Amino acid sequence: MTRLALSLALLLCAAGSLRAEDLAVERVLTSYHLMRPSEKDLAIYRLDWASSLDEAQRRAAREGRPICLVIIHSKYGDIASGHC
Amino acid sequence: MPFVVTSWFGHRNDEKIPSVVREVWARKFRPRRSQRGTRQSNVDFAVLDARGKLVHWFDAVGSTRYARPTDLVTNTLKQLRLGASRIRSLGGPIRPRTANLLKLPDAAPGKSGVRVFVRLDDRLMPAYRLPVVEFVDLSARDWLSLQWPQQPRTVDASVLKKWLAEVYPPGVMERVDRKTKKAFSISSISGSLSLKAAVPDADARYAVASGRVRLGDSGGDGFAFEGDLDLVLTYARDNPAVQTMRGVFRGTYPRRDRIRQTTRHIRLEAVFESRPR
Numbered sequence: 001m002t003r004l005a006l007s008l009a010l011l012l013c014a015a016g017s018l019r020a021e022d023l024a025v026e027r028v029l030t031s032y033h034l035m036r037p038s039e040k041d042l043a044i045y046r047l048d049w050a051s052s053l054d055e056a057q058r059r060a061a062r063e064g065r066p067i068c069l070v071i072i073h074s075k076y077g078d079i080a081s082g083h084c
Numbered sequence: 085m086p087f088v089v090t091s092w093f094g095h096r097n098d099e100k101i102p103s104v105v106r107e108v109w110a111r112k113f114r115p116r117r118s119q120r121g122t123r124q125s126n127v128d129f130a131v132l133d134a135r136g137k138l139v140h141w142f143d144a145v146g147s148t149r150y151a152r153p154t155d156l157v158t159n160t161l162k163q164l165r166l167g168a169s170r171i172r173s174l175g176g177p178i179r180p181r182t183a184n185l186l187k188l189p190d191a192a193p194g195k196s197g198v199r200v201f202v203r204l205d206d207r208l209m210p211a212y213r214l215p216v217v218e219f220v221d222l223s224a225r226d227w228l229s230l231q232w233p234q235q236p237r238t239v240d241a242s243v244l245k246k247w248l249a250e251v252y253p254p255g256v257m258e259r260v261d262r263k264t265k266k267a268f269s270i271s272s273i274s275g276s277l278s279l280k281a282a283v284p285d286a287d288a289r290y291a292v293a294s295g296r297v298r299l300g301d302s303g304g305d306g307f308a309f310e311g312d313l314d315l316v317l318t319y320a321r322d323n324p325a326v327q328t329m330r331g332v333f334r335g336t337y338p339r340r341d342r343i344r345q346t347t348r349h350i351r352l353e354a355v356f357e358s359r360p361r
Contacts, residue, residue, distance in 0.1 A: 001279075003167075009203070011326050012147065014247045023293045024280075024282065024294070024314075025282045025290050025292055025316050028292060028314040028315065028316045028330070028332065029198070029316055029330060029336075031314065031332045032140070032316070032332055032355060032357070035332050035353055035355050036201060036355045036357075037201050037203070037215040037217075037355070038297075039186055041214060041215055042186060042215065044201065044214075045186050045187055045188050045217065046184045046185065046186050046230075047087075047089045047184075048086050048087065048088050048089055048178075048184075049089050049090065049187075050089065050090040051090070052090060052092075053090050053092050053102050056089075056090035057088070057136045058128075059088050060088050060132070060134045060135075060136065060269065061134055061135065061136070062352070063088070063094045063150055064134050065086050065087065065088055065134055065135075066086060066087050066088070066131060066132060066134060066139075066168060066171050067087060067089075067090065067131070067132040067133075067134075067136065067167075068087035068088070068089045068129060068130075068131060068164060068167075069090055069091070069092065069104065069129070069130040069131075069132060070090070070092075070127065070128075070129060071091070071092055071093075071108060071109075071127065071128040071129070071130060071142070072087075072090040072091060072092070072093035072094075072126060072127055073093075073094075073095065073096070073109075073126040073128070074093050074094075074126055074129070074265070075093075075095055075097075075197055075264075075265045075266070076093070076265060076266055076267060077262075078103075079091045079093075
């Protein structure tokens with residue numbers, strides 16, 4: 001909500017002195033800021049991901065840390081790629 | 085969370101299954117007298133100690149039986165804590181992670197590209213509302229079609245396929261090959277964008293590219309969806325090459341319900357940002 005209010009305020013402040021082309025720039029950038037996921041939405045990227053089980057095991061041994069392994073029983077399910 | 089997190093996917097009849105996965109599946113699929121009160125999903129969690137030894141595992145759904153999303157979260161956290169406590173009780177080390185920094189998919193050093201955030205706003209499938217993040221490597225050649233417009237011009241959206249092809253929902257089950265189970269990929273992109281210069285500021289020149297685009301997949305049944313694409317590009321004052329790009333896609337995805345034989349039109353959004361700038 002705060003992001004929405006700030007973005008709208010910025011857009012309104014700028015609108016007074018802008019032409020149509022500039023308004024298009026402001027409109028797209030405002031949408032970009034409003035639609036870009038928040039840090040909360042991206043919390044899964046705060047986890048300490050390793051790209052494979054082998055890498056996770058090497059790092060765990062080196063750093064003295066446990067591993068959380070997500071096992072997906074599926075022919076296609078590479079969650080590291082984003083789309084799974 | 086102190087864990088190094090990773091994932092593995094495959095089938096029980098695969099040739100190369102990690103020993104720890106074999107161990108989990110041997111326990112999971114062991115015949116039991118009664119399985120009342122639990123549900124099996126196709127996702128399991130395993131907690132390993134620093135030496136890679138299995139200390140705890142659980143089905144992602146298990147006793148929560150798909151009740152509520154919050155129950156799944158609560159149960160997952162509870163089980164992971166249980167796994168960590170077992171490691172401690174066995175005398176294993178658990179060194180905490182130093183910082184939980186947000187680390188998004190990004191360009192490798194010296195490389196550049198586009199980061200794509202995609203979200204399907206399906207109110208019946210809360211998990212799909214979380215963003216998928218992909219990074220696509222691009223070369224200088226990939227940016228040529230968007231270089232500085234001396235005059236307004238039209239850009240064929242298909243030339244942006246490398247990164248627009250990431251605009252599809254996460255894990256939508258019905259758009260997979262029935263035989264291979266592989267998800268169809270975006271194979272055709274059509275539409276045209278109007279690329280126009282905007283008024284520069286003290287630091288850079290700007291241009292806006294906007295238009296309607298249509299994305300079709302490799303299913304071979306004519307399936308496609310559409311949306312509006314808007315991009316803002318910046319350029320140095322003395323160079324036509326794109327410096328940065330920010331943009332959005334607002335579309336509608338026709339999600340087919342095979343049981344009810346209906347189609348729901350769901351908002352599909354994407355956000356684009358060039359990297360490293």
